[in-house]
Amino acid sequence: MAKVTIDGTEVEVQEGLNVIEAAKAADVHVPHFCYHPSLTVVGQCRMCLVEVEGMPKLQAGCSTTVKDGMKIHVYNDKVDKARKGQMEFLLINHPLDCPICDKAGECPLQDYSFNYGSVTSRYGEFKRTYPGMDRTPIGPHVVQNMNRCIHCTRCIRFTQEITGTSELAFFKRGASTEVGVFPDTPLDNWMSACVTDICPTGALTTREFRFENRVWNLDSAESVCNGCDVGCNIFIGHRNGQIFRYRPRVNPDVNDHWLCDFGRFSHERYDTDRVVVPKVRNEDDYFGISTWTEALDSIGKAVRATTSEKMAVIASANMTNEEAFLARKLFADRLGVKSIGVMVDAIGPIRMKARTEWLVGTQGAPNFRGVERVLGEGTSKRVDDLLTRGAEGIDVLFITDAAFSERAKDPAVVANLRKAKMLVVLSWDATHPLADSADVVLPSTIHAEKEGTYTNLQGRIQRIFQAFPPKGQTVTDLEIYRRIGAHLFPEAEEFTTADAADLFDDMRATIPAMKNAEEAAPAEAW
Amino acid sequence: MEPIKVLTANVDKPNSKSIEVYLEGGGYEAARKALQMKPEEIVQLVKDSELRGRGGAGFPTGNKWGFVPKNAPKPTYLLCNADEAEPGTFKDRVIIEKDPHLLLEGMIIAAYAIASNPMAYIYIRGEFHYGSTVLNKAIEEAQAKGFLGKNIFGSGFDFDITVHRGAGAYICGEETGLIESVEGHRGQPRVKPPFPAVVGVFGGPTVVQNVETLSCVPFIISKGPDWFKSFGTPKNTGPKLYCVSGRVKKPGVYEFPMGVNLKELIYDHCGGIVGDRKLKAVIPGGASAPMLKPDEIDLPLNFDAVMKAGSMLGSAGVIVLDETVCIVDAVWRLSKFFAHESCGQCTPCREGTNWMESILDRLERGEGRQQDADLLLDMADNIGGKSLCALGDAAIGPVISSVKKFRDEYLYHVTNKSCMPGTTRYRRLDMPVAAH
Numbered sequence: 004m005a006k007v008t009i010d011g012t013e014v015e016v017q018e019g020l021n022v023i024e025a026a027k028a029a030d031v032h033v034p035h036f037c038y039h040p041s042l043t044v045v046g047q048c049r050m051c052l053v054e055v056e057g058m059p060k061l062q063a064g065c066s067t068t069v070k071d072g073m074k075i076h077v078y079n080d081k082v083d084k085a086r087k088g089q090m091e092f093l094l095i096n097h098p099l100d101c102p103i104c105d106k107a108g109e110c111p112l113q114d115y116s117f118n119y120g121s122v123t124s125r126y127g128e129f130k131r132t133y134p135g136m137d138r139t140p141i142g143p144h145v146v147q148n149m150n151r152c153i154h155c156t157r158c159i160r161f162t163q164e165i166t167g168t169s170e171l172a173f174f175k176r177g178a179s180t181e182v183g184v185f186p187d188t189p190l191d192n193w194m195s196a197c198v199t200d201i202c203p204t205g206a207l208t209t210r211e212f213r214f215e216n217r218v219w220n221l222d223s224a225e226s227v228c229n230g231c232d233v234g235c236n237i238f239i240g241h242r243n244g245q246i247f248r249y250r251p252r253v254n255p256d257v258n259d260h261w262l263c264d265f266g267r268f269s270h271e272r273y274d275t276d277r278v279v280v281p282k283v284r285n286e287d288d289y290f291g292i293s294t295w296t297e298a299l300d301s302i303g304k305a306v307r308a309t310t311s312e313k314m315a316v317i318a319s320a321n322m323t324n325e326e327a328f329l330a331r332k333l334f335a336d337r338l339g340v341k342s343i344g345v346m347v348d349a350i351g352p353i354r355m356k357a358r359t360e361w362l363v364g365t366q367g368a369p370n371f372r373g374v375e376r377v378l379g380e381g382t383s384k385r386v387d388d389l390l391t392r393g394a395e396g397i398d399v400l401f402i403t404d405a406a407f408s409e410r411a412k413d414p415a416v417v418a419n420l421r422k423a424k425m426l427v428v429l430s431w432d433a434t435h436p437l438a439d440s441a442d443v444v445l446p447s448t449i450h451a452e453k454e455g456t457y458t459n460l461q462g463r464i465q466r467i468f469q470a471f472p473p474k475g476q477t478v479t480d481l482e483i484y485r486r487i488g489a490h491l492f493p494e495a496e497e498f499t500t501a502d503a504a505d506l507f508d509d510m511r512a513t514i515p516a517m518k519n520a521e522e523a524a525p526a527e528a529w
Numbered sequence: 530m531e532p533i534k535v536l537t538a539n540v541d542k543p544n545s546k547s548i549e550v551y552l553e554g555g556g557y558e559a560a561r562k563a564l565q566m567k568p569e570e571i572v573q574l575v576k577d578s579e580l581r582g583r584g585g586a587g588f589p590t591g592n593k594w595g596f597v598p599k600n601a602p603k604p605t606y607l608l609c610n611a612d613e614a615e616p617g618t619f620k621d622r623v624i625i626e627k628d629p630h631l632l633l634e635g636m637i638i639a640a641y642a643i644a645s646n647p648m649a650y651i652y653i654r655g656e657f658h659y660g661s662t663v664l665n666k667a668i669e670e671a672q673a674k675g676f677l678g679k680n681i682f683g684s685g686f687d688f689d690i691t692v693h694r695g696a697g698a699y700i701c702g703e704e705t706g707l708i709e710s711v712e713g714h715r716g717q718p719r720v721k722p723p724f725p726a727v728v729g730v731f732g733g734p735t736v737v738q739n740v741e742t743l744s745c746v747p748f749i750i751s752k753g754p755d756w757f758k759s760f761g762t763p764k765n766t767g768p769k770l771y772c773v774s775g776r777v778k779k780p781g782v783y784e785f786p787m788g789v790n791l792k793e794l795i796y797d798h799c800g801g802i803v804g805d806r807k808l809k810a811v812i813p814g815g816a817s818a819p820m821l822k823p824d825e826i827d828l829p830l831n832f833d834a835v836m837k838a839g840s841m842l843g844s845a846g847v848i849v850l851d852e853t854v855c856i857v858d859a860v861w862r863l864s865k866f867f868a869h870e871s872c873g874q875c876t877p878c879r880e881g882t883n884w885m886e887s888i889l890d891r892l893e894r895g896e897g898r899q900q901d902a903d904l905l906l907d908m909a910d911n912i913g914g915k916s917l918c919a920l921g922d923a924a925i926g927p928v929i930s931s932v933k934k935f936r937d938e939y940l941y942h943v944t945n946k947s948c949m950p951g952t953t954r955y956r957r958l959d960m961p962v963a964a965h
Contacts, residue, residue, distance in 0.1 A: 044720060045720055045874070046720035046875070046917055047874045047875045047876070047917060048875070048876055049875055049876045049877055049915050049916065049917070050876070052915060059914075060914040060915075061914065061915060063720070063917075066720045066721075066722070068722075084910075084911075085911065085915055088877070088908075088910070088911025088912075088915065089876050089877060089911070089915065091911070092876050092877055092879075092880035092881055092884075092911065093876055093880070095880060095884060096880060125900075125904055126884070127888075127891075127898065128884065128887040128888070128891070131883070153876070154873065154874065154876075154879065156874070172715075173715060173717075173873065173874070175873070176698070176700075176870075176871065176872050176873045177868055177869055177870070177871040177872070177873045177879060177882070177883065178868060178871070178873065178879055178880065178882070178883035179873070180872075180873030180874070180879060
């Protein structure tokens with residue numbers, strides 16, 4: 004440990020830490036562009052210059068490691084002058100087109116220019132431009148505007164050090180230095196859009212989010228990506244009940260600063276017609292919009308007319324742990340259904356770099372491990388039987404999520420499931436084939452509309468938060484199970500409320516496999 | 530002070546680059562002697578000789594060798610910096626092309642002193658194509674005689690040298706830029722620490738030495754540090770090559786004991802100014818050194834005295850500007866060089882050198898503004914000491930000194946939109962800068 008004084012505050016930090024990290028301990032922010040905690044230090048932007056007592060020149064905070072007794076000045080006149088000088092150099096050739104730039108509002112260059120920029124410019128020459136490089140798609144997701152670039156090389160280092168694909172490099176030199184891709188090798192790797200997150204300017208933006216929304220108009224909710232079982236921590240950027248983007252949320256143990264392209268753009272699946280009211284098939288085989296009361300009535304009628312042996316439930320790996328737990332209470336404990344199963348699609352493998360290890364996602368849903376723990380191991384064979392052999396002899400088949408598997412879109416599989424006398428489907432996707440052929444469709448929610456926890460491949464339990472309320476007559480899945488339960492068992496206590504936090508505590512107390520949940524969860528995510 | 534012939538002893542002999550001529554003058558005897566000594570003894574001798582690096586910074590060579598960790602897990606490298614690209618400097622070229630074996634012998638001794646099993650490269654700038662052929666020939670000759678290769682002089686010391694040609698970037702003459710270039714990367718300096726003596730080429734400890742520095746080493750071994758120290762003054766010892774260029778009657782490479790008087794050098798040894806015109810300014814140490822005015826040149830050309838006068842000896846490339854030279858034009862020419870050679874990775878150098886160049890260009894075109902001189906000074910302050918490597922500091926040297934010392938000439942450009950009467954622009958507009 005080293006005792007260092009940063010702007011008069013004495014703090015004790017680990018020896019060998021650089022000044023930027025050490026200053027965080029003293030709650031002092033050192034402005035920087037090229038430094039990134041997960042990339043190598045190059046000391047190029049010169050924005051993090053600090054004064055170290057006893058050294059004649061200003062030192063770059065990123066490349067200076069602290070030693071015991073060091074006295075560091077992050078903010079004084081000398082440093083301020085230097086920092087303003089660097090800011091001026093960065094801005095003389097920057098187009099200053101913030102009003103039409105997608106990065107505006109979350110742009111380090113913009114932020115620091117408010118602190119260190121000058122209102123007037125001393126630059127009387129022509130700005131350097133890169134003709135033909137101002138809206139260049141350099142890959143399937145990334146659009147480059149070289150005029151905005153400040154040559155920090157974060158993107159270059161990302162492709163070299165994190166993905167190891169090295170598509171980006173410096174070309175030319177001096178003032179005409181440009182960041183670019185090699186001919187015929189586009190920036191096309193599985194994490195390519197991460198360069199837009201780490202870019203401190205609007206030089207790199209995603210094709211998908213370009214000109215979609217101003218970032219200050221977006222609300223942000225902490226969540227977990229549901230693309231695969233890695234469970235990358237994300238922020239959902241949303242406005243008026245529409246998801247505009249996913250952004251990685253730093254978690255060194257899972258996804259560090261990164262998010263894969265598949266997960267990042269997986270919200271595009273929600274750009275579809277939503278089921279917003281219950282639909283019930285009546286005696287005349289008319290399948291039309293209905294009410295919750297009618298839907299619950301017809302479910303109740305069918306359930307009371309049969310026995311538990313003739314009922315089956317296909318759960319989904321997209322359910323939260325709490326939903327799985329309440330579904331178990333309803334179907335297994337109350338109704339006594341034996342045939343409850345959950346399955347998951349194999350995808351990928353999708354690689355994700357945590358700070359210390361590579362995680363490999365192989366499942367196409369976020370919570371197979373959690374749901375399986377709640378429902379019991381080895382239940383996927385039951386689902387497989389239903390899908391391949393058909394629901395012959397089953398009176399009531401509950402499908403808790405139409406999107407439980409890609410196989411559910413196969414007409415043969417739909418026909419097999421349709422063999423059940425009564426098919427109850429929860430779905431958010433109105434275009435899903437199962438939502439067309441069911442007897443009762445209940446409008447369910449996407450993961451941005453509900454809260455709960457997912458268990459990722461490390462066994463880590465991570466909470467998602469509700470970004471915006473469900474649409475139309477849609478209610479959260481927990482509320483759907485509660486309504487069914489309350490309808491069937493009016494006296495039952497467990498169906499009076501459906502609070503995710505209460506259910507989580509209850510689940511931990513009841514299910515042995517979930518006992519260690521809190522230890523596994525990162526504290527800051529709670 | 531009279532010229533001497535130590536480093537240049539062989540260069541006037543016919544076919545001086547061949548090993549036979551070098552051996553006639555007692556060549557490779559110093560290496561033979563050194564390989565019977567202990568490495569620590571050699572380092573001590575070099576320390577005693579007070580030899581300072583001739584590349585520009587003037588760092589004590591013996592100390593540099595002492596920093597190399599012993600028993601490092603990776604091989605230790607000796608790099609000879611023959612990337613002599615500073616405008617006004619052409620001393621190493623003489624040694625490389627006329628007396629390559631002196632350099633090779635110095636490298637054998639230096640390599641033996643720093644590590645038991647070192648690897649070595651001579652990084653020669655791409656434009657020195659002839660120099661690289663000379664060096665390769667010399668290495669072949671030395672290998673044939675057994676001076677390079679396995680078990681040199683029966684001492685059990687194995688050593689060989691590879692010539693690595695650069696691709697035309699001034700920045701590769703910077704220590705860490707050179708290391709990157711040798712590794713095959715884009716030539717751009719690395720952030721220090723770690724210093725090359727600890728982590729250098731391919732992760733191994735590395736010593737980078739200028740050609741002239743290495744060429745001094747054989748004399749220290751053969752004649753002793755006291756003989757070496759008899760040249761020059763304490764802390765500034767040894768023979769030194771001075772390259773004089775510009776408006777003098779006899780430009781060229783001159784060898785003197787370290788510390789020849791600059792005035793004497795220009796007027797006595799170089800024959801004075803062309804056309805007996807008046808002197809206007811002298812750049813004493815290559816393009817990056819601040820200018821000296823005529824009343825400041827009565828000083829010994831050694832590291833400390835020139836530093837005291839506000840300039841630097843650098844690589845001892847003395848550029849003489851006479852009264853007909855437009856200072857703004859001369860500084861524009863130097864700025865253009867630095868803007869063109871900036872590697873482009875760090876902010877102040879990439880943006881600042883280019884900005885300075887365009888301001889000076891504007892002044893020369895007659896579009897100068899009243900505030901330009903102050904702007905140049907303030908901008909230079911934002912570059913100096915803030916850049917990643919020394920190129921930023923180099924680029925501001927001529928600018929700051931010229932604005933301070935020839936401010937009237939800058940203001941004349943602003944008010945009269947032309948050069949001062951009697952001065953001319955020296956622009957060869959028909960010769961574009963080679964695209965490299």
